[in-house]
Amino acid sequence: MAFSGVALLPVFPLCLILLAPASVRAEELVVGMSAAFTGASRGLGIELYRGSMAYLEPVNRRGGINGKKIVIRAYDDGYNPTPAIRNTIKLIDDDDVLLLVNYVGTPTVTRVLPLLKNYRKKHIYLFFPFTGAEPQRQPPYSDFVFNLRASYQNETEGLVDHFVQLGRTKIAVFYQADAYGRSGWEGVKNALAGYGLKINGEATYRRGTEFSASLKQQMAILKAAGAEAIVSIGSYAACAGLIRDVRDSGWKVPIANVSFVGSEAMADLLWQLGKAKGSDYTSNLINSQVVPSYEDRSLPAVKEYRQRMDEYGAKVPHLWSASDYQPLRYSFVSLEGFLNAKLLVQILSYLGPVAAKSRIKETVEDLRNLDLGIGSLISFGPDKHQGSDRIYYTTLDDNKFVPLVSWDRWKK
Amino acid sequence: MKTPKLFTKTLILIVILFGVIATATSVLSGWILYRSLTEEYRSKGIAIAQSVADSSAEIILHRDLSTVQAIIDQFAEIGGVAYVFVSDAQGEVVSHTFVPAVPKEVLPLIKQASTSPSTGDVVTTTLQVQGLGNFIHIYAPILAGVAGFVHVGMDQGFIQAQIRSTVVKQWGLMFAIFILSVVVAYILVNRISRPLNQLADYTHSLASREFAAGLDIPAEIQALPQKSKDEIGKLAEAFIYMERTLQRYLIDLEETTASKERIESELKIAHDIQMSMVPKTFPPFPDRREFDIYATLVPAREVGGDFYDFFFIDEHRLCFAIGDVSGKGVPASLFMALTKTMFRATGGRQNATAEIILSRLNGEICRDNDSCMFVTVFCCILDIRTGQVEYSNAGHNLPYVLSNGVVMALPKTGGMALGLTESADFHAGQLLLKPGDRLVLYTDGVTEAMNKDDQFFSERRLETTLQGGNGLNSKEVIERVVKEVRRFSTGASQSDDITLLVLGYLGLKETDEVPYLSAEK
Numbered sequence: 001m002a003f004s005g006v007a008l009l010p011v012f013p014l015c016l017i018l019l020a021p022a023s024v025r026a027e028e029l030v031v032g033m034s035a036a037f038t039g040a041s042r043g044l045g046i047e048l049y050r051g052s053m054a055y056l057e058p059v060n061r062r063g064g065i066n067g068k069k070i071v072i073r074a075y076d077d078g079y080n081p082t083p084a085i086r087n088t089i090k091l092i093d094d095d096d097v098l099l100l101v102n103y104v105g106t107p108t109v110t111r112v113l114p115l116l117k118n119y120r121k122k123h124i125y126l127f128f129p130f131t132g133a134e135p136q137r138q139p140p141y142s143d144f145v146f147n148l149r150a151s152y153q154n155e156t157e158g159l160v161d162h163f164v165q166l167g168r169t170k171i172a173v174f175y176q177a178d179a180y181g182r183s184g185w186e187g188v189k190n191a192l193a194g195y196g197l198k199i200n201g202e203a204t205y206r207r208g209t210e211f212s213a214s215l216k217q218q219m220a221i222l223k224a225a226g227a228e229a230i231v232s233i234g235s236y237a238a239c240a241g242l243i244r245d246v247r248d249s250g251w252k253v254p255i256a257n258v259s260f261v262g263s264e265a266m267a268d269l270l271w272q273l274g275k276a277k278g279s280d281y282t283s284n285l286i287n288s289q290v291v292p293s294y295e296d297r298s299l300p301a302v303k304e305y306r307q308r309m310d311e312y313g314a315k316v317p318h319l320w321s322a323s324d325y326q327p328l329r330y331s332f333v334s335l336e337g338f339l340n341a342k343l344l345v346q347i348l349s350y351l352g353p354v355a356a357k358s359r360i361k362e363t364v365e366d367l368r369n370l371d372l373g374i375g376s377l378i379s380f381g382p383d384k385h386q387g388s389d390r391i392y393y394t395t396l397d398d399n400k401f402v403p404l405v406s407w408d409r410w411k412k
Numbered sequence: 413m414k415t416p417k418l419f420t421k422t423l424i425l426i427v428i429l430f431g432v433i434a435t436a437t438s439v440l441s442g443w444i445l446y447r448s449l450t451e452e453y454r455s456k457g458i459a460i461a462q463s464v465a466d467s468s469a470e471i472i473l474h475r476d477l478s479t480v481q482a483i484i485d486q487f488a489e490i491g492g493v494a495y496v497f498v499s500d501a502q503g504e505v506v507s508h509t510f511v512p513a514v515p516k517e518v519l520p521l522i523k524q525a526s527t528s529p530s531t532g533d534v535v536t537t538t539l540q541v542q543g544l545g546n547f548i549h550i551y552a553p554i555l556a557g558v559a560g561f562v563h564v565g566m567d568q569g570f571i572q573a574q575i576r577s578t579v580v581k582q583w584g585l586m587f588a589i590f591i592l593s594v595v596v597a598y599i600l601v602n603r604i605s606r607p608l609n610q611l612a613d614y615t616h617s618l619a620s621r622e623f624a625a626g627l628d629i630p631a632e633i634q635a636l637p638q639k640s641k642d643e644i645g646k647l648a649e650a651f652i653y654m655e656r657t658l659q660r661y662l663i664d665l666e667e668t669t670a671s672k673e674r675i676e677s678e679l680k681i682a683h684d685i686q687m688s689m690v691p692k693t694f695p696p697f698p699d700r701r702e703f704d705i706y707a708t709l710v711p712a713r714e715v716g717g718d719f720y721d722f723f724f725i726d727e728h729r730l731c732f733a734i735g736d737v738s739g740k741g742v743p744a745s746l747f748m749a750l751t752k753t754m755f756r757a758t759g760g761r762q763n764a765t766a767e768i769i770l771s772r773l774n775g776e777i778c779r780d781n782d783s784c785m786f787v788t789v790f791c792c793i794l795d796i797r798t799g800q801v802e803y804s805n806a807g808h809n810l811p812y813v814l815s816n817g818v819v820m821a822l823p824k825t826g827g828m829a830l831g832l833t834e835s836a837d838f839h840a841g842q843l844l845l846k847p848g849d850r851l852v853l854y855t856d857g858v859t860e861a862m863n864k865d866d867q868f869f870s871e872r873r874l875e876t877t878l879q880g881g882n883g884l885n886s887k888e889v890i891e892r893v894v895k896e897v898r899r900f901s902t903g904a905s906q907s908d909d910i911t912l913l914v915l916g917y918l919g920l921k922e923t924d925e926v927p928y929l930s931a932e933k
Contacts, residue, residue, distance in 0.1 A: 081482070110482040135479045177511050182481035186506075203512040218512040 029064070029348055029355055030071045032091030034112075035104035035130070036079035037317060040208050041235045043265040044104045044333055046316055046325065048130055049074060051337025052102060052344075054305075054312035059345055066353040070345070073097060074317065077108055079207070079235075084108035088115050092124055098355060100126045102340055106133035106180030106260075107207065116144035123357035125364075127347075128340040130333070131260060132290065133183035137386060146364050147386040148343055148378070149290035149336065152180075155258045156187030156231060158391040159288055160195075163229040167412035168254070170200040172227030174218060174242050176234045177204040184233025184258055201225025209238040211269050219245040228412065230255045236266035240281075244273060247281050254410045256286040263287045263394070263401055264331040271399050282396040286404060287332075289392040291339060292374050293403045294330040301373030305338045306330060332394075332401070342372055343387065416605035422597045426590065434586040438579045445575045453492050453566040454548055458534045460487045460496065461552035464562040468498065469555050472506075480507040487564070494547050494567035499525065500560040517541045518549075518563065525551050525561040538568075545569040607636050607644045611651055618655065629655055679714035679742075686715050686745050689752055691722065694887065702796040703730065704916035706886035708894065709909065710857075716909035717744025717787075718855050719752045723759065725793065731759045731769070733791040734853040734913045736808065738829070747785045751777060751830070755789070766791045766804035767838040770830065774806065778834040786831035790853055792915075799845035799917045804838045806830045809859065812875065813843065814850040814889075817882040819875045847919030850886065852878060857908035858893065864903040873900065886914035 035045030052072060060069040073095050077083035084103070091097045092115075100116075103109050109129045113136055116124055126145045129136060132152035136145035163171055173188050175181030181204060189199055203218035219242060222230055230246070230253055232239045239261050246253065257266065270281040296302050314327045328334065348355065350363050370378040370387075378387040393404040464483055471479045484496040488509040497508030497518070503526040505514050517539060525535070539549040547565035554560045614633050629652055636648035687709070694706050707720045717737030725731050735751055737744040751773070758764070758772040769791050777787065788808035794801050803822070807829030810821045825839040845851065854874070861869040877896045881889045890912045897910060 081486075106478055107482060107485065110479055111486075133478045134476050135482070138474060138476050177509055178485050179478040179482040182507055183478035186475075186477040204508075204510060206511050221513050 027064075027068050028071050029068045030073055030095060030097050031127075031344070032088070032095060032097035032100045033072050033074040033102045034077045034084050034087035034091065034100075034108070035074065035102060037074070037076040039078040039080075040210055040237045041079040041105070041262070042325065043236065043262050043328075044079075044130060044260075045074075045076070047262075047264075047328060047331050047333035048102050048104060048337035048340075049317055050312065050315065050327060051305075051309070051331075051334030051339075052341035053315070053337075054308040054334065055338050055341035055345070057312065058308065065345060065348045066355075068353075068355070070348065072101070074102075079105050079108060081107050081111040084112055085115060088112050092119055092122060097124075098357060099360060100124060101128060101344060102337060103129040104131070106131045106135075106183050107178040109133065110135045110179040113141040113144065117141065120144065123360060125360055127344060128336075130336065131180065131183075132258065133180060134186070135179070135183075142385050143361075145385060146380065148340055148388060149259065149386075150389040150391055151187075151386065152184045152233070152258055152260075153187040153190065154389050155288040155290065155391055156184055156233075157191040157194075158393070159231055159256045159258075159286070160188055160191035162286075162393070162407050163254075163256075163410075164192075164195055164197070166407055166410050168228040168410065169195070169197055170226055170228040171197070172201040172203075172222040172225055172230050173199050174203050174205070174222060174230055174232045174234065174239070176207050176238065178207050180260065181233045184231070188231050188233075200227050205234065205238045205242075207235075209241065211237040211241050211244075213238075213241060215241045215245045216249075218242060219249060219251075222246075223249065223251055227253060229253060229410075232257045232261065234261060236262035236269065240266045240269040240273075243270060243281055243285065247279070252284055254284045254286060256288065258288050259290045259332065259336075261287065262331075262333060263289070264328045264333075267396055267399060267401065282399065284410070285396050287394045287396075287401060289332050289394055289401075290388065290390070291332055291335045292392050293394050293401055294332065294335050295400055295402050299373055299375055301339065301342070302335070304373065305335050308338065309334065339372055339374065343370070343378065346370060416601055416609070418605045418608075419598055419601040422601050423594060426593055426597060430586060430590045430593070434583055437586070438582055441582060442575050442579055445578055446571065449571045449574055450548070450568075453568075453571060454536055454550070456490070456492065457548055457550040457564045457566040458536065458552070460490070460493065461534055461550045461562045461564040463487075464496065464498070464564075465552040465554045468562065469559055472498070472500070472554060472559050477507050484509055484562075492566050492570045494544070494565040494570070495563075496565070497563050498554075498560055499563065501526065501558055506560070515541045515544065521549055521551065521563065522561070525553075525563070526557070539565065603640075604644065607640060607648065610636070611644075611648060614651065618658075676714070682742065682745060683711065683714045686711070686749065689749060690719055696722065697724075700796070702918055703794065704886045704918055705730075705732065705914070706890050707734075707911070707913040708890050709911045710894070710906070711745075711909045712857070712906045713741055715742055715745035716740065717748045718857065718909035718911035719748045719755075720853070720911055720913045721752060721755055721759075722913070722915075723756065725759065725764055728795055728797050730794045730796055730915075731764070731766075731791070732794070732853075732913060732915060733759075733769075733789055734808065734811075734855060734911060735787050735789040736855040736857075736909070736911070737787045738785055740908070743783065743785065747783070747787065751787045751789070755791075759791075764793070765840060766793050766802050767840045770804050770806045770827065770838040771836075774830040774836050774838070775834055777831040781831050784831075786829040788829045792851065792853075794845070794915065794917070796917075799847065799849070799919055801843040801845055801851065803841045803843065805841075806836075806838060809854060809856055811854070812852040812878055813845075814852060814878055814882065815846065816848070817879065819878045821871075845917035845919075847917055850889065850914055850916040852889065852893075853913040853915075854893075855909060855911040857906075857910040858897055858912060860908060861897045861901045861910065862904050862907055863901050869897055869900050886916045889914045 036042050037045045056070050064070055075087035077087050109131050116126060128148040132155055135141055137151055173185050175185045201222050203221040205218060232255060239257050243255055274281045292299055294302055309330055316327050347364055364380050365382050367380045372378055376390050380387060394401040395404040468480050468483055480498055484507055487493055488496045495509050497505050499522045500506045503522050508514055534552045537549050539547045546568040549565050551561045551563045610632055633648055637645045690709055705722055709718055717740055720734045722732035737747045754773055754776045759769050789806040790808035792801050792803040805825045805827045812819050812821055825841040827838045828836045859869055859871050859874055877893050881892045893912055
C-alpha cells in the first residue's frame with residue numbers, strides 16, 4: 001500500500017568538501033549536491049560523488065578554475081523527496097551555492113523542481129541530475145534543469161525498439177511505485193504505442209525494497225501475463241531481487257534494466273548469489289546505459305576516467321562511508337559522475353572569473369559540439385537542455401558489463 | 413489474612429459495574445469514533461481526490477505521468493489513504509500507488525466513472541479488495557471527466573485499527589481504575605469487616621470465657637469505640653457493656669448461690685432436727701399388741717409447722733396428738749418445736765386428760781407468744797385395755813373413725829387453737845373403739861392439698877379414700893392416703909405440710925395373734 005511508503009530516513013546534512021571552510025570563500029566555487037548516501041540506493045549517490053571527485057581533485061590540485069577550487073557540498077536525502085527538498089533549501093539559502101549538481105533520483109528531483117522555479121530570481125539551476133525522468137525535461141521545469149544524460153524515454157524506447165525487432169512484442173514492465181517507475185513505465189507505454197502495442201503486464205514494488213525481500217508475487221504477475229521480455233525500472237536491490245525470483249522459477253525471459261539501476265551493484269548481488277547457490281543469475285540481462293561502457297577503452301574519456309579513478313582510489317565520502325560499503329573501482333554511475341564533473345568544469349571555465357549565477361543559463365545554452373571524449377558531441381541550446389540522447393546497451397559477460405554487440409540471441 | 417466475604421461481594425459488584433461501564437463506553441466510543449472517522453476519512457478522501465484532480469489537469473494534458481505519480485505518492489503518504497490512482501479518459505490507469513499491481517476489483521469502478529454521465533461531482537462508494545481489505549472509494553473527475561478521474565481509497569481497516577487502539581486504551585484506563593477501585597474497596601471493606609470479625613470472634617469466645625477471671629476484654633475490642641466513631645464503634649461499645657454487665661451479674665449470682673447453698677444446708681440440718689423431734693420408728697412399741705399406730709409428716713418446705721406425737725402416760729394409757737402451727741417455714745418449725753416439747757412436758761404429768769393437756773399447753777404457749785403465732789392440736793388418750801378414747805380439740809380438723817367400712821368424723825367438741833388466748837376452754841369427748849376400728853388424725857395439708865386446677869383434695873375425697881382402705885393396717889392406710897393426695901396434686905407444688913396419724917385399736921392381749929394378718933395369710 002502506498003500510504004505505508006518508505007520511512008523517511010534521518011537526514012544528516014554534512015559538508016563534503018575538499019578544503020573544509022564552512023562559508024563560501026572567494027577562491028571557491030561551491031556547488032550543491034543532494035543524493036542518497038544512505039539506504040538501499042546509497043551506491044548511486046556515493047559512486048556519482050566519487051566519479052565527480054575523481055575528476056575534480058586533480059583540477060583543484062592544479063589551482064581550480066580561474067584560480068577557484070570547485071567544492072561539492074553534499075547532503076544525504078536517502079532517496080526520499082522531503083529530505084531532498086530540505087537539503088535544497090539549505091543549499092540555496094544557507095550555503096549560497098553557485099549551482100546544484102548530481103542530484104539522484106526521479107521522486108526526489110521531481111519534487112525539487114518547483115523549488116527551482118520558486119528560486120528563479122536567484123538563478124539556481126540543477127545540473128545533470130542522475131535521472132532520466134520527463135518532468136525536468138518538460139515545461140515548466142525544463143528551463144531550470146540541464147541534463148547530460150539521455151532520458152528514460154530514450155532508454156525505454158530503445159529497449160522496446162530492439163525487443164520488437166526481435167519479435168518480442170509481449171513486453172512487461174516491472175517498476176518502482178513512484179515517479180521514477182512511472183517515468184519508465186510511461187516510456188515503455190509510449191514506445192509500444194508507436195507499434196500499436198500495449199504493455200503486456202505490469203507489477204510494482206515499493207521504493208526501498210531490499211534484495212532480501214521476496215518479489216515472487218511480482219514475478220508471478222509478469223509470468224502469468226506471458227511476457228516475452230521484461231523492462232525493469234527500479235533500483236539495483238529490487239531489480240536483482242526480481243531477476244533472482246524469475247530465474248529461480250526457471251524462467252529465462254530477457255530482462256532489461258535502465259541506467260538508473262546501478263548496474264554494478266546489481267551485478268554484484270547476482271554474482272554473489274550465483275556463487276553461493278551455484279546457479280547462473282547473470283544471463284539474459286540487458287542494461288541500457290546513458291554513458292559508454294567503462295570497458296570500452298577505445299574512447300578517450302573512458303581511458304581518462306579509468307586513470308583518474310585509479311588515482312582517486314577507494315575513497316568514499318567520510319561519515320557515510322559505512323563500514324560495509326565497498327566502493328567500485330569502475331562503474332557506470334561513477335563514469336557518469338566523472339563526465340558530469342568534466343562538463344561542469346567546462347561550463348565553469350566558460351562562465352569566467354566572476355562566475356555570476358545570472359549568466360549560467362546563457363553560458364550553457366551557448367555550448368555547441370563539445371567533445372567529452374565519449375564518441376559523440378554534446379550540444380545545448382535554449383530549447384535543448386539535454387546534452388546527449390545516446391543510449392549504450394551493455395550485457396554481463398564474465399561479470400563485467402561489456403557493450404552489447406548483437407541482440408540475435410534473443411530473437412524469436 | 414483471609415479475604416473477607418464482604419469483599420468478595422463488593423468485588424463481584426465492582427466487576428459487574430466495570431464490565432457494564434467498560435462495555436457501554438467502548439461500544440459508544442467505538443460507534444462515535446467509527447461515525448466521525450468515517451466522515452473524516454470520506455471528506456479527507458474527497459479533498460485529496462478533488463485537489464489531485466484540480467492540480468493534475470494540466471500535467472495530464474502534458475502527458476507527464478511521473479509528475480502525476482509524484483503528486484499521488486505525496487497524498488498516498490497521508491494517514492488512512494490506502495491508494496490513489498488516476499485513470500485517463502479511456503479508462504486506463506495511468507498512475508497508481510498499488511504494489512504489486514492494480515487489483516482487478518477497481519476496474520468496474522473505473523468503468524463506472526468513465527461511463528456514467530459526468531456531473532463534475534465527486535462520487536463516494538465502497539470497495540472490497542480481496543487480500544487488502546475494505547475501502548471508502550472516492551473518485552473525482554479531471555476536467556469534468558474528459559481528462560480522466562482521480563481515485564482515492566481510504567482504508568477502513570485503518571479506521572478499525574484506530575477504533576481498536578482507542579478501545580484498547582480505554583479498556584486499559586478502565587482496568588487501571590478498576591484495579592484502583594478494588595484496592596480501595598479492599599482497604600475500605602477490611603476497615604469495616606475486620607472489627608466485625610473481631611467482634612464475632614470475641615462473641616464466640618465469650619461462651620468459653622471465665623467471666624469471674626476479671627475484666628480481660630481484648631485490647632483491640634476495647635479500642636474500637638475510640639477508633640471508629642460509627643455503628644461499629646457503637647456495636648463494640650454495646651458488646652463491652654454486655655460483657656461487663658454479664659460479669660457483674662455472674663459475680664452476684666455466684667454470691668447469691670453460695671449464700672443460698674449455705675441457707676439450704678442450714679435448713680437441711682433444721683429439717684433433720686425437726687424430723688428427729690417426731691417419732692419415726694414404727695412400730696414404736698413392738699411388744700404392744702393392743703393397738704397399731706403409724707404416722708407420717710411430709711413438710712412442704714425444708715421445715716414445717718406440723719407435728720404429731722404419742723407416748724404412754726401410764727401403763728395403760730396412750731396419749732397421741734397431731735398439730736398444725738399457723739404459717740410455714742422456719743418460724744412455724746420453731747413454734748412447732750416449742751409446742752411439741754411443751755406437749756410432751758404437759759402430757760407426761762399425772763392425771764393428765766386431753767383437755768387438761770391442751771389447757772396447760774395453751775397456757776404455756778400464750779405466756780411468751782410475742783410473735784402471736786398459734787397452733788391447732790387434736791389430742792387423744794386411749795385406754796388400751798378398753799378401747800376407750802378421751803379426746804379434746806384445739807381448733808384442729810376433726811379426725812375420722814373407720815369402723816367396719818364406715819367412715820365418720822368425730823363430733824365437735826369446740827375449743828380454739830392454742831396461743832390465741834390464755835383463757836380458752838377445752839372440752840373433752842369420748843369415743844369407744846371396737847377392735848378393728850381406726851382413728852385417723854390429719855392436718856389440713858391433706859384436705860387442702862391442691863391440684864393444678866386449684867381444687868382442694870377435700871374431706872370428701874379423704875373420706876372416699878379412707879372408705880376404700882377398709883381392712884388395711886395403719887401404715888397401709890397412711891400410704892394409701894399419701895399416694896392419693898400425691899396423685900391428685902400431680903403437677904402442682906405441695907403448698908402445706910402433709911401429716912397423718914392413724915391409730916388402729918386391735919383390742920388384743922399381748923399374746924393374741926393379729927387377726928387380719930393371719931387372715932391375709
